[in-house]
Amino acid sequence: MNKTERNHWVFRAHVLDRSGALTSIASAFSNEGVSIDTVVGHGSEFLAGTDGSVVLTFCCSEEEKDKMVRKVRRLSKVTRLEEQPYESQSLRKSAIILTNRELKPIDVVGERAFLTSELVKSNANGWTYLLAGSPSDLDPVLERLETGGIVKDIIYSVLSL
Amino acid sequence: MTEERGLFMHPHIDEELDSGKRLEKVVDLIEIAGGLPSSTVLVVGGHRIEDLRLVESARDHGIVDRIILVGMKNRITKAIEEVGIEIDQKDILPADNDEQIARATVEFIKTGGVDIVLKGAISTPIINRNMLPLAIRSTVSLATVFDAASIAGGRPILLTDAGVTTVCNFGRIQDLVRNAVDVARTVMGIDRPRVALLSANEKQIPSLPSTWIGLETAKRSWPDAVVCGPLSFDLATDPESVSIKGLPDVPNAAEVAGRADVLVCPGIDTANTLYKTISAMNKYGEASLASITVGFPMPYIILSRSDSLETRLVSVALSAVYVQRSLQKHVTPQPAAAAAAVSKAYRVLAVNPGSTSMKVALYEGDRCVQQDEVACEIIVGGTAAQRNIQAEQLTGQVLNLLDKWKEENIDAVAARGGFMPRPAEKLSGGSYLVAEKCDGRIIVDETIVSAVRDHPEREHASNYGAPVAAMLAQKLVVPALVVDPVVVDEFSPEAEVSGYEPIVRRSTSHALSIRAAARRASQDIGRPLEEINLVVAHLGGGITVAAVRGGKIVDNNIALLGGGPFTPQRAGDLPTGELVDLCYSGRFTRDELIAELTKKGGLQSYLGTHRMEEIEQQIAAGNKRASLAVDAMVYQIAKEIGKAFVAAGCDVEAIVLTGGLTYSKVVRETLRRRIIRLAPVIVYAGSLEMAALAAGAIDMLSGRQTPNRYKASSSVDTSRNIGGTNI
Numbered sequence: 002m003n004k005t006e007r008n009h010w011v012f013r014a015h016v017l018d019r020s021g022a023l024t025s026i027a028s029a030f031s032n033e034g035v036s037i038d039t040v041v042g043h044g045s046e047f048l049a050g051t052d053g054s055v056v057l058t059f060c061c062s063e064e065e066k067d068k069m070v071r072k073v074r075r076l077s078k079v080t081r082l083e084e085q086p087y088e089s090q091s092l093r094k095s096a097i098i099l100t101n102r103e104l105k106p107i108d109v110v111g112e113r114a115f116l117t118s119e120l121v122k123s124n125a126n127g128w129t130y131l132l133a134g135s136p137s138d139l140d141p142v143l144e145r146l147e148t149g150g151i152v153k154d155i156i157y158s159v160l161s162l
Numbered sequence: 163m164t165e166e167r168g169l170f171m172h173p174h175i176d177e178e179l180d181s182g183k184r185l186e187k188v189v190d191l192i193e194i195a196g197g198l199p200s201s202t203v204l205v206v207g208g209h210r211i212e213d214l215r216l217v218e219s220a221r222d223h224g225i226v227d228r229i230i231l232v233g234m235k236n237r238i239t240k241a242i243e244e245v246g247i248e249i250d251q252k253d254i255l256p257a258d259n260d261e262q263i264a265r266a267t268v269e270f271i272k273t274g275g276v277d278i279v280l281k282g283a284i285s286t287p288i289i290n291r292n293m294l295p296l297a298i299r300s301t302v303s304l305a306t307v308f309d310a311a312s313i314a315g316g317r318p319i320l321l322t323d324a325g326v327t328t329v330c331n332f333g334r335i336q337d338l339v340r341n342a343v344d345v346a347r348t349v350m351g352i353d354r355p356r357v358a359l360l361s362a363n364e365k366q367i368p369s370l371p372s373t374w375i376g377l378e379t380a381k382r383s384w385p386d387a388v389v390c391g392p393l394s395f396d397l398a399t400d401p402e403s404v405s406i407k408g409l410p411d412v413p414n415a416a417e418v419a420g421r422a423d424v425l426v427c428p429g430i431d432t433a434n435t436l437y438k439t440i441s442a443m444n445k446y447g448e449a450s451l452a453s454i455t456v457g458f459p460m461p462y463i464i465l466s467r468s469d470s471l472e473t474r475l476v477s478v479a480l481s482a483v484y485v486q487r488s489l490q491k492h493v494t495p496q497p498a499a500a501a502a503a504v505s506k507a508y509r510v511l512a513v514n515p516g517s518t519s520m521k522v523a524l525y526e527g528d529r530c531v532q533q534d535e536v537a538c539e540i541i542v543g544g545t546a547a548q549r550n551i552q553a554e555q556l557t558g559q560v561l562n563l564l565d566k567w568k569e570e571n572i573d574a575v576a577a578r579g580g581f582m583p584r585p586a587e588k589l590s591g592g593s594y595l596v597a598e599k600c601d602g603r604i605i606v607d608e609t610i611v612s613a614v615r616d617h618p619e620r621e622h623a624s625n626y627g628a629p630v631a632a633m634l635a636q637k638l639v640v641p642a643l644v645v646d647p648v649v650v651d652e653f654s655p656e657a658e659v660s661g662y663e664p665i666v667r668r669s670t671s672h673a674l675s676i677r678a679a680a681r682r683a684s685q686d687i688g689r690p691l692e693e694i695n696l697v698v699a700h701l702g703g704g705i706t707v708a709a710v711r712g713g714k715i716v717d718n719n720i721a722l723l724g725g726g727p728f729t730p731q732r733a734g735d736l737p738t739g740e741l742v743d744l745c746y747s748g749r750f751t752r753d754e755l756i757a758e759l760t761k762k763g764g765l766q767s768y769l770g771t772h773r774m775e776e777i778e779q780q781i782a783a784g785n786k787r788a789s790l791a792v793d794a795m796v797y798q799i800a801k802e803i804g805k806a807f808v809a810a811g812c813d814v815e816a817i818v819l820t821g822g823l824t825y826s827k828v829v830r831e832t833l834r835r836r837i838i839r840l841a842p843v844i845v846y847a848g849s850l851e852m853a854a855l856a857a858g859a860i861d862m863l864s865g866r867q868t869p870n871r872y873k874a875s876s877s878v879d880t881s882r883n884i885g886g887t888n889i
Contacts, residue, residue, distance in 0.1 A: 028223070068446065070447075075447075075450070076187060077186040077190050
């Protein structure tokens with residue numbers, strides 16, 4: 002991987018006081034000019050004062066990502082940090098989508114593997130599916146379905162480790 | 163080095179005695195500041211895009227709520243539009259160039275209401291020159307709080323001074339310690355910070371000043387800190403290095419070595435190099451740092467153009483935490499007992515007779531409520547009866563003034579002490595009782611009154627101080643005293659030796675002014691007078707440069723014809739051979755020669771005038787002779803200060819300048835440039851004498867000090883009376 006080429010990354014930070022930690026993590030990213038794409042809080046409740054983990058995704062070069070690793074690890078509210086490329090097969094992403102037709106197996110072929118797909122319900126509005134797979138497989142599928150006018154709505158999507 | 167290899171332990175390294183929560187990481191200051199009341203920030207030269215983005219970010223974090231921009235209005239308006247920041251129009255202070263921007267800033271600061279000043283797009287020398295008169299401490303310094311993964315386990319440490327203090331002499335280092343301890347306590351939440359005075363070596367090396375400055379500083383008592391030095395960087399910050407090398411044999415090593423909270427560098431070069439190293443680590447993501455300039459009424463932020471955005475934002479947060487917590491400390495109500503102790507404002511009548519006029523002032527506590535200078539012609543010499551008549555006339559003039567002021571209810575009278583004959587034991591500094599109140603009656607101490615009136619060591623207008631005070635005491639039925647007479651003599655034994663056995667050096671000085679300036683400097687520095695050494699120069703018609711050690715004037719030039727620098731009217735030191743020839747030239751009688759050397763010497767002899775306003779006008783008009791004469795006078799004063807610096811032991815906290823000559827900008831600034839390398843320079847322009855007289859009486863009335871009693875020598879040597887002179 003080229004050190005200066007921009008890539009998509011995922012951080013999972015184990016933190017004390019999640020809302021405080023989010024502030025300092027967001028501040029660290031902002032001060033380095035790196036934009037956070039998505040933030041997900043893990044735990045039973047995403048409340049101030051509770052410990053748990055925070056997952057966030059962002060785009061930057063590997064060099065910048067390494068710097069962010071060093072900076073975020075040094076924050077007082079971060080107890081542990083795991084980092085992975087967005088393409089990592091150990092990452093999971095799920096989405097619930099509403100389509101205007103029934104999906105075919107070819108529709109859910111990812112870059113490396115088939116997505117898990119399950120029809121949740123169908124009615125006059127359309128077909129509701131749960132899709133799951135690695136983000137690098139799921140994201141292109143979603144993009145393809147949207148571009149092809151098959152997806153009426155992405156009801157929910159979530160990243161997990 | 164103490165041999166404790168392998169035994170060194172820090173059993174309590176994690177056990178802090180701090181009352182508040184200790185700062186864990188420097189970037190936490192952003193959140194901490196956001197949780198405190200918001201601050202008002204003023205940006206000097208407020209049209210730079212990055213500064214506006216910075217203060218807007220600080221506002222987003224809840225650190226700042228009001229932003230004031232000083233600068234060129236059109237450029238500020240354009241920048242505001244570009245950044246999309248909301249600024250109230252009344253918070254834009256228009257000014258057309260850097261000088262105007264600096265002046266407008268200082269004027270606005272004086273009105274109050276500014277919590278933080280941020281230097282923006284303005285010339286640094288111009289804004290600093292305008293800001294400097296606002297300084298409230300003798301040293302303005304830069305404190306940098308940092309944490310770095312590879313230093314001290316990543317815990318926050320304060321470093322000073324990487325950017326402001328260019329000359330780090332002994333006194334300046336003491337100030338740096340004080341400023342740093344203040345920031346560490348306020349911002350880092352450490353009640354008693356561990357301070358390391360950095361050096362290249364822990365042993366005393368004469369050619370390495372940081373080793374002896376570090377040791378002497380560490381030996382002093384520091385109530386709010388544990389100070390250790392000299393220490394090398396590794397022994398200050400790394401417990402493992404201490405384990406390997408052992409505890410250094412320097413004061414407080416057991417408490418500070420390996421776990422210092424504050425690093426005081428021996429000079430700006432070391433501090434700046436460390437700062438830049440930490441900055442480089444910050445850019446790699448391994449360190450965070452923030453800086454604050456202290457010594458002004460509010461934090462002043464000067465950011466480097468190469469500072470990261472994080473450093474800039476955390477510096478604003480650091481300043482906000484410092485100012486808001488300082489405000490919280492200051493509003494803490496005083497204990498009732500302390501408030502009661504200062505509630506009584508004694509009213510003191512201060513009297514200072516001079517040869518052509520007499521200064522009279524009324525003080526209520528430390529506040530001067532009335533003052534005047536009445537013309538009078540004091541005739542020195544004469545018989546005892548004539549002197550008594552003169553004293554009665556002066557007393558009448560003071561009483562008339564009281565009538566004119568419509569002032570009553572005086573608690574005491576304080577007067578300037580004169581040339582009272584020196585008793586067998588040397589006169590120590592302080593107050594001498596002239597009249598006391600017993601059972602509603604006033605009892606005058608005739609010993610001191612008659613001694614100074616009838617048998618003074620030398621004739622001088624100030625000899626009327628005690629007789630006038632005694633008469634006023636009887637009229638007003640209040641006690642009276644004289645304060646720090648000119649013959650106060652606290653010389654060290656070696657200072658008494660002149661170099662010619664029959665002549666003994668006896669102190670004659672502006673003791674009142676010197677001791678008042680020393681007391682005030684001790685208050686401003688924040689250390690007891692007994693614990694510090696100062697050089698104090700009274701620069702007036704006469705000049706005394708004194709070495710003050712532990713509150714005592716241990717040496718000075720003999721201000722009256724005894725040498726030292728020349729003054730506006732006095733000749734000062736003269737080559738002995740030529741002086742002897744002059745004595746025997748037949749041109750002068752003894753009294754004429756004394757008058758010649760005390761009234762027609764100095765600047766008067768070179769320029770035909772001794773008035774500094776006139777001389778400064780001559781210099782401004784290009785008069786090179788005037789310029790050279792003033793330069794030479796300043797040069798001689800600086801040399802005398804150098805002598806006093808050595809007499810004070812070289813570990814001088816500050817050089818204090820006072821007296822009327824300090825009003826002269828030429829004298830003040832050229833002198834400051836010549837001596838700044840020795841110690842910090844504090845200037846109290848004008849005279850402190852009247853306030854010092856009042857303070858002496860208040861100390862007596864409040865019971866803080868018991869006045870001395872003058873004991874005359876069994877044989878008063880009147881043969882030393884050499885006629886009318888000035889001091």
